[in-house]
Amino acid sequence: MTSLSATPTFFNERIRSLDILRGFALLGILLINIQLFALPNASFTNPSVMGELSSSDYFSYYFVNVFVELKFMTIFSILFGAGILLFINRLNERGLDGSRFHIRRMMWLLLFGMLHAYFIWFGDILVAYAIVGLIAVLLRKMKDSWKIVMCAVLFLIPMGLFYIVGSSFESMPPEMAKEVMADFSPGPKLLTAEIDLYQVGSWFDIFVKRAQLNMNYQIGSFFMLSLWRTTGVMLLGMVLLTNGVLTAKKSKLFYFSMAILGIGIGTLFSNEGFHRIVETKWEVIHFFKYGYQFNYFGSLFSSLGYIGLIILIYQLKIMQFLTKGFEAVGRMAFTNYLCQSIICSIIFYSYGFGMFARYSRTELLIWVLLIWTFQLISSTIWLxxxxxGPFEWLWRYLTYKEKPQLSMNVKYQ
Structure with a gap:
């Protein structure tokens, strides 16, 4: 039987800044995910498929595209990479083989991700994180300087791949190009069929559609984007952890500068990309070759800027009601991530309330605020x-092969 020294992290061993950042990132991810739950798939990259945007919806789309898309997912990836290093190092310090526990942990995460992806939502990130987590751990012993170099190289690869895909559209036979373009600009018949599926279709019909989408996300998107970007960003997270950036060990001036420069540079690039996409009316070839590249590149700077801002707020001990809420959500990140999917499924899919495509982008922001409020309050009360969280308990039980103590009234031995 595994030694009790392999039990999960004690509360007093937790690093508050990591939990706060994790909660902040998880809540921010919902701003993106809710669009994929509530609107036709093509509207994510081409909002005009749902008709002309109102001024409020245009602003909502602008806000999410420039300040949210890829940013919070990047923060989460940075923290996941830091978490890998922290997890293994702590077990190694106890005289255990941290790598062995990590592999088991990732294999269970892969199973959870597959169940989530096929039975709840196609936009799952757990599968990619589990696979990349097995890759990133092999690189953890590299010097920080080499991790930064590899991060830069891996991060840039998808930019080249997107350019190649955009260029390939130009050389496709007309019929093939028309079929591909239909995924980005579906006609009224395809759009109506998708809306009807999620509003009134059976659970099995949605399951079949979800399975088809997963083939694209788990294969196409993984090898085009997630494999390279996520691995690189996880390595960056390891560097930021070992150098004390994520653990709030730098000065207030450091985090202030990090916030100003990161958000400033990132917003500049993302804003330019947004306006280029709008000017070309969301034209697919331009989107892949040029438009998306600005936001992709700028997102890394914005993510680092957000990290600097949140840690600065934490250091200054202002808005403590909010940072404590983020901390609670972050300590239950796995549970809250899955709960977001369950809640959105109930709201938007036919086997719930069937409200798919019934809300504007602005109205979806109201739903986001409601879910945020629920998770901030419920996480605080639960803890x-x-x-x-319950899913954290299950994951740790499967990882360590021992039941972690769940109740606050029961102390560790």
Missing amino acids: KYYKM
């Missing part, structure tokens, strides 16, 4: 009585 008054329990040491971790």
Whole structure:
């Protein structure tokens, strides 16, 4: 039987800044994910498929595209990479083989991700994180300087791949190009069929559609984007952890500068990309070759800027009601991530309330605020009585092969 020294992290061993950042990132991810739950798939890259945008919806689309898309997912990836290093190092310090526990942990995460992807939502990130987590761990012993170099190289690869894909559209036979373009600009018949599927279709019909989409996301998108970008960003997270950036060990001036420069540079690039995409009316070839590249590149700077801003707020001890809420959500990130999917499925899919494509982009922001409020309050209340979320408990039980103590009334031995 595994030694009790392999039990999960004690509360007093947790690093508050990491939990706060994790909660902040998870809540921010919902701003993107809710669009994929509530609107036709093509509208994510081409909002004009749903008709002309109102002024409020245009602003909502601008806000999400420039300040949210890829940014919070990048923060989460940075933290996941830091978490890998922290997890293995802590077990190694206890005289255990951290790598062995990590592999088991990632294999269970892969299973959770597959169940989530096929039975709840096609936009799952757990599968990619589990696979990349097995790759990134092999690179953890590299010097920080080499991790930064590899991060830069891996991060840039998708930019080249997107350019190649955009260029390939230009050389496709007309019929093939028309078929591909239909995924980005579906006609009324295809659009109506998708809306009807999610509003009134059976669970099995949606399951079949979800399975088809997963083939694209888990194969196409993974090898085109996630494999390279996520691996590189996880390596960056390891560097930021070892150098004390994520653990709030730098000065207030450091984080202030990080916030100003990161958000400033990132917003500049993302804003330019947005306007280029709008000017070309979301034309697919331009989107892949040029438009998307600006936001992709700028997102890394914005993410680092957001990290600097949140840690600065934490250091200054202002807005503590909010940072404590982020911390609670972050300590239950796995549970809250899955709960977001369950809540959105109930709201938007036919086996729930069937509200798919019934809300504008602005109205979806109201739903986001409601879900945020629920998760901030429920996570805070739950952690008054329990040491971790229910899915965290299950994941740790499967990882360590011992039942972690859940109730706050039961102390570790």
